Amino acid sequence: MNAVEGRRLHKAYGDLVAVDHIDFDVRQQECFGFLGPNGAGKTTTMKMIYGLAAVGDGDLRVLGLDARTQRREVKARLGVVPQEANLDWDLTVRENLVQQALYYGASTDGRVDELLALAQLSQRGESKPRELSGGMQRRMLIARALINEPELMVLDEPTTGLDPQARLAVWDLLDGLKSEGVTLILTTHYMEEAERICDRLAIMDHGKIVASGTPAELLERHEQPTLEGVFIEITGRGLRE
Amino acid sequence: MRIPAPSPRMAYRVWRRDLRVFSKLWKGALLPTFLDPVLYLLAMGFGLGTYLASINGIPYKDFIASGLVASAAMWATAFETTFNVYFRMNEYKLYDNVLSTPVEVEDLVAGEVAWACTRALIYGTVFLLIVGLFGLIHSPWAVITPLFVVIGSACFAAIGLSFTTIVGKVDYFTYFYTLFVTPMFLFSGIFYPLDRLPQWTHVIAWFTPLYHLVLITRGLILGPDALSVLGNTLWLVAVTAALFSVPVIYMRRRLVP
Numbered sequence: 001m002n003a004v005e006g007r008r009l010h011k012a013y014g015d016l017v018a019v020d021h022i023d024f025d026v027r028q029q030e031c032f033g034f035l036g037p038n039g040a041g042k043t044t045t046m047k048m049i050y051g052l053a054a055v056g057d058g059d060l061r062v063l064g065l066d067a068r069t070q071r072r073e074v075k076a077r078l079g080v081v082p083q084e085a086n087l088d089w090d091l092t093v094r095e096n097l098v099q100q101a102l103y104y105g106a107s108t109d110g111r112v113d114e115l116l117a118l119a120q121l122s123q124r125g126e127s128k129p130r131e132l133s134g135g136m137q138r139r140m141l142i143a144r145a146l147i148n149e150p151e152l153m154v155l156d157e158p159t160t161g162l163d164p165q166a167r168l169a170v171w172d173l174l175d176g177l178k179s180e181g182v183t184l185i186l187t188t189h190y191m192e193e194a195e196r197i198c199d200r201l202a203i204m205d206h207g208k209i210v211a212s213g214t215p216a217e218l219l220e221r222h223e224q225p226t227l228e229g230v231f232i233e234i235t236g237r238g239l240r241e
Numbered sequence: 242m243r244i245p246a247p248s249p250r251m252a253y254r255v256w257r258r259d260l261r262v263f264s265k266l267w268k269g270a271l272l273p274t275f276l277d278p279v280l281y282l283l284a285m286g287f288g289l290g291t292y293l294a295s296i297n298g299i300p301y302k303d304f305i306a307s308g309l310v311a312s313a314a315m316w317a318t319a320f321e322t323t324f325n326v327y328f329r330m331n332e333y334k335l336y337d338n339v340l341s342t343p344v345e346v347e348d349l350v351a352g353e354v355a356w357a358c359t360r361a362l363i364y365g366t367v368f369l370l371i372v373g374l375f376g377l378i379h380s381p382w383a384v385i386t387p388l389f390v391v392i393g394s395a396c397f398a399a400i401g402l403s404f405t406t407i408v409g410k411v412d413y414f415t416y417f418y419t420l421f422v423t424p425m426f427l428f429s430g431i432f433y434p435l436d437r438l439p440q441w442t443h444v445i446a447w448f449t450p451l452y453h454l455v456l457i458t459r460g461l462i463l464g465p466d467a468l469s470v471l472g473n474t475l476w477l478v479a480v481t482a483a484l485f486s487v488p489v490i491y492m493r494r495r496l497v498p
Contacts, residue, residue: 013498050341054497072343080341086334090262099261102254103342148342 001064003028003152003183004049008058011044018044020207021058031174031184033198035191035231037240040204042187043083043156049185050080050154063151076104079145079182081155085137087129093140094125097147104148111147118176119143120169135166142173153177155186159193171197191227201227205235244489247351251344255352256359258339263360274320278313278368282306282375285432296434299463306377307462308431310386311393311454313368314361318394319422321357322401323414331409336496346493350485354398361394362387372462382461389461389474393454396477399484400450406491425451453477 004026011019019041026032034042047053049062051071060067062074088096097115101108116122119139121132129137138158145153158174159167174197178184188194194201195215202212211218211234215227222230263271286302293301329335339349366387372378404417428435428442429451435443446452453473460470 052337052340052497072345075341076343078341080338082334082337082341084334084337086338088258088262088335088338089333090265091258095261099258100338100342102257103339103344105250105254105343 001028002026002061003030003063004032004185005061006045006058007060009045009048009055009060010057011041011048011053012056017207019048019056022204022207022209024202024209024212026183026185027200029178029181029183030199031178031186031197033194033201034185034187034204035189035194035201036187036204037189037235039240040235041207042204045204046154046156046185046187050078051075076148077151079148079150079153081138081141081145081153081158083156083160085129085134085141087137087140087144089129092126092128093121093132096129096140097144100144100147106148115143115146118146118173133166135162135169138162138166138170139173142170146177150182152183152185155184157187157189159188159190167193191231195227203231203234210234244486245345245347247347248345249351251348252351252355255339255344255349256355259353259356260359274317275364275367277316278309279371281309282372302375303377303379303463304459305432306372306375307459308429308455310365310369310372310390310458310462311451312426312429312431314365314390314394314454315397315422315425315451317361317364318357318397319401319418321360322353322398323405323417324411326353326402326405327409327411327414330405330492330496331411336492340496346497347489350402350488350492353402354395354485357398357401358391358394361397362391365390365394369462378462380462380464382465386458386461389454389457389470392474392477392481393450393457396450396454396481396484399481399488402488403484403491406488406495409495425449430455450477450480 002025006022006024008021008023009019010021022045034045036042044053048055048060048067051067051074055068063077065074067074088099091099094112094116097112098108101111113122116125119142121136121140121143124132124136129140132140142158159170162170171193174184186198198215200212200214201218202209204210211230213221218227218230219225222233224230224233282302282305286305290301295301296304336349340346369383369386373383429446429449435446453476457470457473460466
């Protein structure tokens with residue numbers, strides 16, 4: 001069984017087609033990346049997987065469950081790192097994790113300290129999230145997403161806006177999760193990131209998947225020395241603003 | 242449109258978060274809110290009231306104190322379900338996170354209604370105790386007033402959440418207060434009985450939840466008429482039940498499009 005299967009998956013908001021009949025599989029325990037310019041449909045695809053957008057047309061199976069009808073069951077087994085740091089700003093770092101555990105009905109015994117250590121935030125448990133740097137907030141989001149020991153992590157632009165050191169720290173965290181057998185799906189527009197941590201990629205543009213494969217396959221198929229070259233060749237040079 | 246029934250377990254988790262935050266903030270930021278109805282009682286009841294004869298044989302301060310218990314609950318619920326919910330939903334994106342967990346929209350709405358009722362219960366009960374300290378309670382039935390404060394608040398919460406989820410722009414919230422909450426406060430029979438006003442004012446008042454809650458709290462505090470308490474309670478329960486699906490539908494449209 002694949003971790004995620006999209007079949008003719010489609011999503012429109014009014015006249016705007018965000019995701020246009022895409023087919024994709026995410027295998028168990030791999031790191032799968034959606035690449036694409038802004039507005040390509042990456043985030044909408046991710047939101048359908050983690051239940052923040054209703055599935056429009058087609059089929060979406062997540063961990064063997066129907067994302068349309070078994071949303072609660074799907075969400076119970078996912079970890080979600082959104083693009084925006086939607087932390088609970090009124091609670092401390094530690095309380096954020098305790099409350100997140102409650103949303104899942106998960107145990108907090110030792111788990112909160114363990115996650116604080118993993119995110120290198122052990123000293124900041126009593127801080128308010130606002131007092132943390134961008135990199136710390138991002139690590140906290142990842143720690144929060146792990147509270148229910150998810151089988152599948154969905155990360156929407158996990159390193160956007162971070163400095164190189166903070167990005168490395170996030171990559172190390174994701175490497176660790178991968179080696180523990182957690183399936184990862186992420187979106188990014190950093191080619192270096194895609195090459196460094198993704199086993200397989202799908203390049204999206206205008207709501208469609210326009211290319212997919214391992215980074216090596218994509219380089220070979222498009223006869224480009226870098227993924228950046230592949231990306232520009234496929235999606236063009238025009239600005240997407 | 243049919244909506245799924247909320248899960249009490251999930252709604253509790255949403256409610257628990259609000260309690261967690263409240264228990265940290267109430268001593269500082271929220272304390273002044275407790276004083277609001279007390280100021281009205283002092284200014285109107287003990288100030289203006291000394292110039293007025295009694296109303297239907299009830300001293301003026303006793304008359305308004307029993308009504309202010311209802312409005313204390315209304316104000317608490319209105320702020321909670323407009324500004325506070327707005328910030329959680331639109332500014333802090335808190336609900337995006339909550340809805341990425343096993344909590345669904347109907348659970349979230351139920352949890353927020355429950356929390357708004359809890360807050361109204363706290364504010365209403367504290368004010369009821371103050372009314373008691375002033376010696377303005379005349380019936381032992383007053384002890385069950387908090388229960389009805391909760392029932393009335395659920396109705397206010399359903400209306401407030403409907404407004405917030407439909408309108409969704411903080412700039413328009415003043416309309417809610419100027420055109421709905423404040424008129425209710427002034428014209429629901431808290432400060433004077435509606436008896437001598439034209440018939441149409443009664444009709445309008447009958448359609449507002451505060452009018453019914455005032456009749457209940459005044460009854461219980463001054464000497465209840467069981468049939469009136471029952472009738473007004475039924476009104477509040479029916480309107481709450483009818484409105485509950487509105488914020489669920491509109492919040493889903495906003496957050497899980």
